[in-house]
Amino acid sequence: MKAAILQERGRNGLRVRDVPMPVRRPGEVLLRVHAAALNRVDLYMRDNGAGITHRLPQTLGVEAAGVVVEADADSGLEIGLHPGKKAVVYANAFCGKCRYCLAGDQPLCLHAHIMGEHRDGGFAEYVAMPARCVLPLPDHVDLVEAGALLAAYLTAWRMLFGKRALRPGETVLIAGVGGGVAVACLQLALHAGARVLVTSSSDDKLARAQAMGASGGVNYRREKVAKRVLEMTSGEGVDMVIDSSGAASWDDSLRSLRRGGRLVTCGATTGSNPPADLQRIFIRQLEVYGSTGGSVAECHQLLALFASGAIRPVIDRRFVLDDIGAAFDQLEHGNQFGKVVVTMA
The missing domain is CATH 3.40.50.720 (NAD(P)-binding Rossmann-like Domain)
Structure with a gap:
């Protein structure tokens, strides 16, 4: 599959390459990514990344919306993540066990691994995340808009x-x-x-x-x-x-x-x-x-509003994955009004 891989710091260190498909572990969902928006943290990861535990090379991207390819048969059916289902990724792979997760405040999780920061991210044709972090979407929603929703909104x-x-x-x-x-x-x-x-x-x-x-x-x-x-x-x-x-x-x-x-x-x-x-x-x-991010409960509230059509993300420009360098330039120059989005096809 194709993915935007950060091999070294700086503009020239981010390249679209062919890499192996992610291996879905038990309890995870494999998603075919349709769209993923850029965020300031992506620029930070590209150019600095200090204070964020990670290793290079790494796939960037803290957002992703697409279609479920694989999920555990039991948990997938239980939460509606069957193959072919539209879904969006909650990027914070929280532990579910620390005091903050137990209180429903996942952004403060003591053991979180964030997609695109601590683990491979959404600027790829496929991404694997824990099932609790993949949220089903109604069939009628636009996946490009959904891919611009869960970081900024x-x-x-x-x-x-x-x-x-x-x-x-x-x-x-x-x-x-x-x-x-x-x-x-x-x-x-x-x-x-x-x-x-x-x-x-x-x-x-x-x-x-x-x-x-x-x-x-x-x-x-x-x-x-x-x-x-x-x-x-x-x-x-x-x-x-x-x-x-x-x-x-x-x-x-x-x-x-x-x-x-x-x-x-x-x-x-x-x-x-x-x-x-x-x-x-x-x-x-x-x-x-x-304030950083939001909880799973807040995410569900936002998704309900989005699904109703009451809120539609403002998208400034769209780029295909092969042009991700130009997408980063657009964000870095600060001329956008709304979100810059990368589509995988």
Whole structure:
């Protein structure tokens, strides 16, 4: 089969090669992959990978949607994973035994092996994963859209509705709209009945976000974000900020919050050590918390919404597997609005 193999760090180290098919172990499902979206972690794995236990060569890709080829006869029938069934992969191969898994909080699993990070991933014609990590899909869903769902949209779901859920009528500021998680947050927040404000350095992205339903946008290259946000909220500030940028936006994110507001972060693309501004945090009683991925229960909630047609992933561009280098370039340049997806055929 064909797969995108990282042989060494850097752009030239990622190559599409012919490799042996994965061997399905008992308790696993073999999936013929139809589509898999790119994510920032794929770029990190390609160029750095520090802090993630893995060995090269390795197949990249933390997402995959496709069709079941093989599954255990008993467990496959029990959970609906028979050959020919459409399915999507929950990338976190959790242990199911640690305190966090037993509590249903699989993203905190102590022994997780994530597809595309710790084990071979979804940029391949076939992938094998534990059956508990392969979730059946209705026959009517689009597999390209499904392949763009479980990294950005599940991350967005947990950020918005996890520790202290965004409520109808609240206002949320999404920093750096255009990336997959930010666009997913925009869609899900609007679906939840919240008012959404966005920032970007691109007037085109701001216009696209407002066409989707955002109430206002701030170009951070030309305007002071916190000042403008306060103007748009009658001096009060927003209830929640979604920030995946880190150092570059952190100060504005904190200053844009109302008293008692909360900031949720899932990334640090511009730096991981911004000034803490502790006085602002404790005097205004702000909450700051991190978020990564989502639980299996949250995944099922998201999939139900997707299957109903209420949420459809925004796809910026599609590439075939042989052109995966160009797909990585598209993501790296940051010009996309929504997801960049690779199809296997």
